[in-house]
Amino acid sequence: MxxxxxxxxxxxxxxxxxxxxxxxxxxxxxxxxxxxxxxxxxxxxxxxxxxxxxxxxxxxxxxxxxxxxxSKDSPSQPWKCSGCGEEIDGQFTECWSCGKSHS
Ligand SMILES: [Zn+2]
The missing domain is CATH 3.30.70 (Alpha-Beta Plaits)
Structure with missing residues (x-):
């Protein structure tokens, strides 16, 4: 481990x-x-x-x-996941909730 x-x-x-x-x-x-x-x-x-x-x-x-x-961009805006509607911090490229990529 x-x-x-x-x-x-x-x-x-x-x-x-x-x-x-x-x-x-x-x-x-x-x-x-x-x-x-x-x-x-x-x-x-x-x-x-x-x-x-x-x-x-x-x-x-x-x-x-x-x-x-x-893959974290320089400071970016929060985005709304198109998969589950979760608000995601701008530094994340994938939704922490459902795993959908930000597109
Ligand atoms: Zn999601």
Whole structure:
């Protein structure tokens, strides 16, 4: 089992977990229940983490995460998902709720 990503931004962690699942990887989250008061950056040992069960999936998972992070545009407007109507932050290219890509 390997840790592939960690961030104080639990929304991003959830988003990347969903992206990994879309790609057929079933990651597990650790520590997401430890995030503190909204607006506060929790200490690094409390950051939510994404782990993959299979070490062989590590490289693939990292690749997906890098791609997802790099595809973040410079500050952009929130958009409304055409699949489920969810309001999505501009830095996400896919709906965290239903996984539909922003087009
Ligand atoms: Zn959606």
């Amino acid at each position: 390997k840790k592939v990503y960690s961030s104080y931004d639990s929304l991003m962690v959830w988003h990347l977990k969903n992206v990994l699942e879309i790609h057929g990887i079933h990651p597990i989250l650790k520590g997401e229940y430890l995030t503190g008061v909204a607006g506060e950056v929790p200490p690094i040992e409390c950051w939510p983490e994404i782990w993959v069960l299979e070490d062989s999936q590590y490289d693939y998972a990292r690749e997906i995460i890098e791609t997802a992070l790099n």
